[in-house]
Amino acid sequence: MTSRSSKATARTSSEARAVARTQTLLKGKDGIGTVRRTTLPGGLRIVTETLPSVRSATFGIWAHVGSRDETPTLGGATHYLEHLLFKGTHRRSALDISSAIDAVGGEMNAFTAKEYTCYYARVLDTDLPLAIDVVCDMLTGSLILQEDVDAERGVILEEIAMTEDDPGDVVHDLFAKTMFGDTPLGRPVLGTVDTVEALTADRIRRFYKKHYDPTHLVVAAAGNIDHATVVRQVRRAFEKAGALTRTDAVPVAPRDGRRTIRTAGRVEVLSRRTEQAHVVLGVPGFARTDDRRWALGVLNTALGGGMSSRLFQEVREKRGLAYSVYSYTSGFADCGLFGVYAGCRPNQVHDVLKICRDELDRVATDGLTDDEIERAIGQLKGSTVLGLEDTGALMNRIGKSELCWGDQMSVDDMLTHMAAVTPDDVREVAAELLGQRPSLSVIGPLKDKQADRLHEAVA
Numbered sequence: 001m002t003s004r005s006s007k008a009t010a011r012t013s014s015e016a017r018a019v020a021r022t023q024t025l026l027k028g029k030d031g032i033g034t035v036r037r038t039t040l041p042g043g044l045r046i047v048t049e050t051l052p053s054v055r056s057a058t059f060g061i062w063a064h065v066g067s068r069d070e071t072p073t074l075g076g077a078t079h080y081l082e083h084l085l086f087k088g089t090h091r092r093s094a095l096d097i098s099s100a101i102d103a104v105g106g107e108m109n110a111f112t113a114k115e116y117t118c119y120y121a122r123v124l125d126t127d128l129p130l131a132i133d134v135v136c137d138m139l140t141g142s143l144i145l146q147e148d149v150d151a152e153r154g155v156i157l158e159e160i161a162m163t164e165d166d167p168g169d170v171v172h173d174l175f176a177k178t179m180f181g182d183t184p185l186g187r188p189v190l191g192t193v194d195t196v197e198a199l200t201a202d203r204i205r206r207f208y209k210k211h212y213d214p215t216h217l218v219v220a221a222a223g224n225i226d227h228a229t230v231v232r233q234v235r236r237a238f239e240k241a242g243a244l245t246r247t248d249a250v251p252v253a254p255r256d257g258r259r260t261i262r263t264a265g266r267v268e269v270l271s272r273r274t275e276q277a278h279v280v281l282g283v284p285g286f287a288r289t290d291d292r293r294w295a296l297g298v299l300n301t302a303l304g305g306g307m308s309s310r311l312f313q314e315v316r317e318k319r320g321l322a323y324s325v326y327s328y329t330s331g332f333a334d335c336g337l338f339g340v341y342a343g344c345r346p347n348q349v350h351d352v353l354k355i356c357r358d359e360l361d362r363v364a365t366d367g368l369t370d371d372e373i374e375r376a377i378g379q380l381k382g383s384t385v386l387g388l389e390d391t392g393a394l395m396n397r398i399g400k401s402e403l404c405w406g407d408q409m410s411v412d413d414m415l416t417h418m419a420a421v422t423p424d425d426v427r428e429v430a431a432e433l434l435g436q437r438p439s440l441s442v443i444g445p446l447k448d449k450q451a452d453r454l455h456e457a458v459a
Helices: 004-018 077-084 094-102 125-141 146-164 167-180 193-198 201-211 227-240 293-304 310-317 346-366 370-386 391-404 411-419 423-434 448-458
Strands: 021-026 035-039 045-050 056-063 107-112 117-124 217-223 267-271 277-284 324-331 336-344 439-444
Touching (some): 035 227, 045 227, 045 391, 077 117, 077 201, 107 125, 117 125, 117 391, 125 217, 125 227, 146 193, 146 201, 167 267, 167 336, 217 227, 217 391, 267 448, 277 346, 277 423, 293 324, 293 336, 293 346, 293 411, 293 423, 310 324, 310 336, 310 346, 346 423, 346 439, 370 411, 439 448
Parallel strands (some): 045 217, 267 439
Antiparallel strands (some): 056 217, 277 439, 324 336
């Protein structure tokens, strides 16, 4: 005899399956490159891209939480949690998790950013069910035991120490602080020694329950896969953990960092006994959803994106003042940064900064030549396509696109947007961004007089 509760459970399960919505977002030729999305009743989104010509598959889960969602006392909690989800579940120990993927020759990892976290595994296509089961188990069944928190604390402190030993990394954290101050965007993703030492298992568990809700997650898979099969396996894994319809999460908070960008012309100097001086000179940029990001990408590539770029030619090729010099952009939900990095001998830092500032001013006033723009567009198109040659890159693209934009753009559409950028588009973006008074961050063994002169670079 079937009990009333069993009938209710079966009916609820049947209704849940009935309202799952599947859409084809991008239709590839003969099914190759087809991107589909299924939204389960609890809000979990599953996106896949089919590539039958390969023998691998990459499976990932993206969480809409990053260091930007931390309070000052929770600094580093997102990254700490990323580590702890590998430490064991109700079904698997830490060794079980790692050995399951190792036994099939796969790779598994995770990363934390300012606005999201991703966990993924890349395996042979025949081993995709295993990867789905392991990664879903990690995301839904983590124990977060006090002994694991205590053991992993030392690992994370070592990671912070390792980062601190690389001034080329630290200078970018310093620049974020220079631009955003003591705000979530201005703080390091890893947290600090003090905040990491203060985090407890209870606080991390609350953070986990608050943010790892199905409505905050995107599942992405790419490779030689079948969409319906992936959906079925993911749903089974989440239902097994009772994690498909959690109700204790809070909505993703709106993000407005534009007001946190500090006054231009700020200079931050961190004195260290290093062989080089590491500098970042930059200005506020665009949000990742801004339509001008295509023109900004062309500008960034032409200015400091390769060996033929202006900065590389002027600073390294013509004058030999630096080994590494480049420009970069960082786009967030509501704001962004544009920066120029260089590493040079301390006694040449002022010469390097002057050349960089002169080039920024020149491009802001005169723009780029048609040849520079054409070359930059070609470089962008080629690097975009070549960067999507493996299933891991494809999984990253569709997962991040779903999480950050809520939509998918085909590679052909991306190339069309790049090709459509005109010299006037780039000129307008250059005038707006590079015409701003920049801010500056420097790490190195600078003497007092050298440090005082740094303000000249942002005057």
